[in-house]
Amino acid sequence: MEKSLVKLTKAEEMGDVGHYEIYLSEEKMVLSKGAEMIYGLVGDLWPSSTIYELILPEDREKVAKSREELVRVGKRYDVTFSIRRANDGELRYLRSLGDYDTVNNTIFGVVHDITEQKKAAAELKARNDAFFWTLTAGILTITAIAALLALSVLKQLKVGRELLESKRKIDVQNEELQAANEELAASNEQLAATNEELIATNEELNAVNQTLERSFIEIESKNAALERIKAEFEELLQQTGAVVWQVDLNGTFVSLRNLNPEVNGFTEEEMLGKMSVYDLHPEETRGEFKAYITEVMRSEKTLWNFEHPVSTRDGRKRWVLSVWFPAYDERHRSVGYRGINIDITAKKALEEALIKSKEEAQAALKAKSAFLSNMSHEIRTPMNASMGFTHLLLETEENPEKRKMLEQIDASNRYLLNLVNKILDLSKIEDGKIRIREEDFMIGEMLDRIVDNFSHLARAKALDFFVKREPEMPVIVQGDELRLEQILNNVLSNAIKFTEKGAVTFEMAATPIENSEHRMLFKFKIADTGIGIEEKDFQRIFDKFEQAESYLTKKYGGTGLGLSITKELVDRMKGFLRLESSTGKGTTVVIEIPMTVDGEAYTKKSENGGPVTYDLEGVHILIAEDNEITQNLMKRIFQRHGISVDLAENGQKALEMLQQNRYDLLLMDIQMPILNGIDTTKLIRREERFKDLPIIALSAFIDQEVEAPALESGMNGFVTKPLTAQTIHHLITTYLLPLKEKS
Template structure:
């Protein structure tokens, strides 16, 4: 517009100048125009001509820009993703863009002058009519959601936005397809309903805490466990809850240790936290297993805390019951151990006297019948000792307290000794007892000699027990262990020609306290522990006992165990030293005049120990004390060389007596040897820890007592007591 005004003004100016020039030309007829004035006039005309050309170029450029803008607007209008419609007051389409025609699925030319409401579904037509009326009535933007019903019976959801045009005669409408959005909203709503249903019906309490620990959500299970309604729980803070949290020790949990506070303070999840919830105005409480974790916002701060908990009240009660049962079982186990210890002591104490004195009697001048009777008494007592040992071994194995003592062993000597134990009994019953050792078997091996001997004694003893005629053979063969060449696989077999075992009973004989049948027990006797203990001992050696048996023909018990071979080779020098030591032990020439105090409350055992001491050390002086207090008085009074101390005594036991003696100012480090009938695991260690120097088990074996006496009496005490 401005350029048009300028053009008009220039035309007026040019007109005026042209008229002036014409006027001057007319005057020139009367008077001549100067040459200078003519040149100025020509210059001005040229300048105005240039200006007119520049203005023409500007007009052409402006027209081109306007055409470009119109083209861009048309493209934006037509190809915009939103449908644009221009409607008159009656709802007819005056103008629409390409997106609008595509939305209605018709050509644009066919939609002009057609009513827009024709394409609205019946269920939303009322909404559209109200919307159109509002657009023409209220000079503000209006919105609504309607459904379009297309030719292929397809329904889509659209969102309409309308505003009145400047001339107030037309409505400018935008239409956006929100079908997918509505489907998503529906899916989200259904998902929310589904998960809300799950939360409401879960048997797990769920609580959401805000950053300030207040509660903004809880499900019905949480309300039931806490004892408050959903409305009562909401907005409760951990600082002022109406319920109480109880620790596992039944004390009140401090506020700073509340689960939500722990999570907020540490910013870490809380897992498997056991806590009790005491309901309001109630003395009872529920135990729950709680888990929680923080939810962080985009800034890395905690937005909320999610807590879940399940009720474990019944499990907690069961745990308490199990704990009580465990304590009772442990108490019962301690009582059993105490009973076995006392039983061992009480039974072994009189057996000590029986075996000791029968052994002494058999070495005296007896006639044939007396010797036979003494042998029977001694053998019976020995069998009783073996039964006690089996019961105690079984108890130790069951509790897992039995350990193997691996040492270098002469396998040939050990097996010959085992066979020699039964040789007399076998010859007496006219049974051929044989030992066969293959040439490949190593002479020296590393093994627990006591336990291996115990296994072989059990197997051979059983074989002889159930064999009336024929033979019993112990056979040992060997092969090299493929995994480790230092080891040999030793195969032990005890084969007999006895009564055999029925096939249906071959499995149960390895169970504790069970024999093949009750008639066998009545006829042959026994506890039924021998095979069970042997098998358990072999289990400690990574082996097991196996059986081949034919009823009425015989049985073969066998096992294979991997044992390390020893490179030890005996020499003549070693054998001579061994014999020299044995001579020194039994001669005891250095022990003449030695004072030995025997502390023993049992008169029979006291007599036995005194008798053995006089027999082993004829020149020694034996003093007596029947309890710990008398032993201490005797120590203060006499100059002693050795004390043999019983463990279980009245007033003061052996441990207490030893401790008091060692704390005396005049204690001169004389050896104190324990004499005890207790053989439970740790008995020897307990004696040594209490300050005793050595240990002799009852029943007392003469050879064991000889070795201990020789070992300690040749050591002179460092200081003398007065």
């Protein structure tokens, strides 16, 4: 349909032709693109008076009379007139033909710019006038000669009668006759010249006529093109199955075009004057549809469209796209609506199928997330004990052989935990639930943990591990410590995994960001001398479950999730990741992440470059945990720091112990029998004396849906099992150390 309209517009422009429709009740004209160009207007809707004012005063009465006769007696008009074009004031000559639609009280017409034809006709008239006056001059000359000749003859007759009287007079007459003959010869020469001019004028006239004939042929050709476009439009209307209709104010059909009874089962005879647009609407929603149409009728819209169902004769439901606009009579009274309906049942069926598929996919994704979350809980609970007790044994075991076995157990634990975290992170990314925190943390201590961990791993593979850290690194920054550590762990793990010999280098630096107070760009560079990656595989390794070559999975292991998740996390932290590598020459990964720093922390440094230890003697905490193994582990961990620890197996027991003792911190599992952690927290926060008590949630679930309710209940923080050394360190430095320093 759009293509046909484009063709119609183009054809109008080529032929200096346009069409228009006059709404007599509103005295408004709708112009086609061609008509807009002819009148020099921009826009398709204009008051009739605007067009009328463009007509020269001497032609206005003629145009008005033609229109009056058309409406009064139905006589089609064919009128020529002159206008001053609106955009440039140029004089243009137009020819307009119009017909009257009595049903809709509208005039449909065609306007043709005939200025060029007028100019050609004027030129022809000028030439004809010149010829006429030249010819007239010749005739006048001949007439004068004839008169003179007649006069001479009369004189000769008179001389004959008087011949006997005087020979002298005859001689005089002969002289006069000779002079007259000479004048006649001169006139004949002038007449011959005039005839030559006439022949030349006729030739020019023939040339003008040929030009006019070509112009008329061209116009006929353009008219034929318009007819073809009209036929194409009609064909398109048939192909789309669009139904053109008009209804009265009650919604009853008064006009139908292109109705296909095979679609809805009704014929024109059954519908015209007998059925309303509401009768075609399904009964269960007919009232709502009628209310909607009534509301639209009260609005000031002149055109609107919407999708709605219709019922067929046999009770089936189909969907149509309806376009509505008001219809008026000659007195500008609303007489109903006109519009077009296009059947979109197939489109709706496809949409419903897509929606259903999407819902099924979302349900499957939700089920997968729930499964992974539950599996995480089941895996993390025993891992908490395995990792925790392994760390405790490593800190006390001095036998080299036993320490080596414990280190292997610890490495396996960390590998398993890392794998679980990657799978959960992938699930969160797919669900859009992954969240970046903005919390203060000591970046130096985090980097020390990473360096310490990978120093052991590099040493186990006989690799050199070089660390380069700027001395002026800030101490306290604001960001997501766990996610940053995860990013660096993923990249360093790959560096050591894919390096058989040589070295891994870890460089760290921070530079202030221009025009941004307390913002710094932290740059981490990890370079190795490993197997490297071909440039063509750069993009693949950032895809989920992908590695550069499939054989690498068998040789080096891995899920292919590490770099995919790393890239996603860097993007979420508004950072940048760059990869430089070539086969056999190693790989360099550069990560840049902007973070906010403490205003006083630009020059702060830890005293020895390693983790800071604190004396927490006298600090008293309560741990509410129903798992006995986890209870025992956590008690041992905190007691190593000089902290006094009490245990409660459920929330009810924790409430009782809070009434009997003063605690500096409450660590509480969310899922416990009798009274869970969230409900226990709500009860605790009701008492004024416990409003400042730090309550930290413990959970084997890593999910925003679990964390959010915990924080909303009044808990101060959320930590996940298994508890790592950095988690314990975070709890101590955030909640317990400030208390110790105050005392």
